[in-house]
Amino acid sequence: MAVNTNIRYSDKELEEFRILIQEKIKKAQHDLELIKSAYMNDHNNGTDDTSPTFKAFEEGSKVMSKEANSQLAIRQEKFIRDLKNALIRIENKTYGVCRVTGKLINKERLKLVPHATLSIEAKNMQK
Numbered sequence: 001m002a003v004n005t006n007i008r009y010s011d012k013e014l015e016e017f018r019i020l021i022q023e024k025i026k027k028a029q030h031d032l033e034l035i036k037s038a039y040m041n042d043h044n045n046g047t048d049d050t051s052p053t054f055k056a057f058e059e060g061s062k063v064m065s066k067e068a069n070s071q072l073a074i075r076q077e078k079f080i081r082d083l084k085n086a087l088i089r090i091e092n093k094t095y096g097v098c099r100v101t102g103k104l105i106n107k108e109r110l111k112l113v114p115h116a117t118l119s120i121e122a123k124n125m126q127k
Contacts, residue, residue, distance in 0.1 A: 008097060017114060020111065021083050028083065085105065101122050
């Protein structure tokens with residue numbers, strides 16, 4: 001059994017990661033809903049009767065804000081997709097194995113970046 005542990009994480013460890021990832025997905029989906037509702041919500045801050053200059057600034061700000069929210073939403077959706085892919089790797093028992101070196105990715109790294117597919121060693125080789 002010792003040989004197998006060098007190649008992959010144990011079922012118990014994979015289960016711990018699965019729970020961690022599911023919690024992160026739940027939080028990420030909640031955050032995505034907040035971003036989307038902020039994006040969809042067109043608040044009228046009562047500037048209809050104020051000076052046209054201020055209104056122009058606010059319109060520009062709204063466009064910038066919508067653009068920023070849109071980018072945030074796209075990043076959040078990618079993050080959720082990456083986390084779901086990590087769950088698939090857990091099911092396949094390939095989770096935590098570096099796709100470049102074939103070695104186990106450090107557990108601490110996976111706790112911080114649970115969707116990681118590269119070890120620090122492989123990541124440094126890319127630079």
